Amino acid sequence: MPVVSRRIEHSSSYPFPVAEVHAALTGEQYWRDRLAEVGGDGAALDAITPTASGGVTVTMTQAIPEDHLPSIVTKIRPGDLIITRTETWGPLVGGRATGTFAAEVEGAPAQISGNQTLAGENGSSTIDVNGAAEVKIPLVGGKIESAIADEILRLLDREQEFTGAWLAR
Template sequence: MPRRIEHSATYACSPAALHAALTDRAYWEARLEAVGGTGATLDSFEAAGGGAEVALTQVIAADKLPSIVSRIKSGDLSITRTETWGPLAADAATAEVTALVSGTPATVTGTTSLTGDDTATTVRTDGQAKVPVPLVGGKIEQAVADNVVRLLVAEARFTEQWLAGR
């Protein structure tokens, strides 16, 4: 059974300011450098129609993986993520998010939304981790979900700093 992923962060800026960051290549490059980990790459970035499609790869070293994950995949994990942000309309925007773990059946899917007003914007991610492996899939799903939330927290901290510097 897939594990739910839920995360929320609030920023002291307008939705327009946050959306401008999320549709800016420089933001993604800086975010990957700060919290992407060793070997992270921005594979593609395309801004169009007021939104952006971002694809990136992150690598988790084998020695950093929970032992339960090593049961289905030896070596480092390569994770390909995409975020497809729509345009900002009425102080709101949404993104479809996916992550695929190379060489495994593990997937993460979800939606991220931003809403707010001139003084604050809340970003909410709702998704699920799915690892269809008999016996250990549920434990791996929980490990994936926990790690995704930790990553979202780190990315939110980076985003706060990025916005404060602008």
């Protein structure tokens, strides 16, 4: 049986120069502030590792309380979901930076991964996210993937709002 995954596509636009957005995405204070505001209870910045080329790797842990999860998820895996997320951003080269993102759910055969691109022109910037959610559970995996993808899109919207407000400070 082939593995089918649910696509995740999101675009965030900011009225700020690409260099300013990249500086935020590669700075520790941005990540600390973002997790504090939109990371949820118990969110933690596990590591932020700058690269020699001007990029960064960020690892964080977040939890989704059981009472916020769809019943299809809690029937299969009761309790809060503990999620380890990793984001990378490469250096800004020619007004563009690329990166990756991944998330794994503790104790569940679920994974989210993909690529992200930051680009800009005329003093504004856009981050495009393209990825997939995959749940390896026969019969109900697709339904869970849809629920996860919907939650990821809502989270990306909240992170976009936060980033815009953070940059405006």
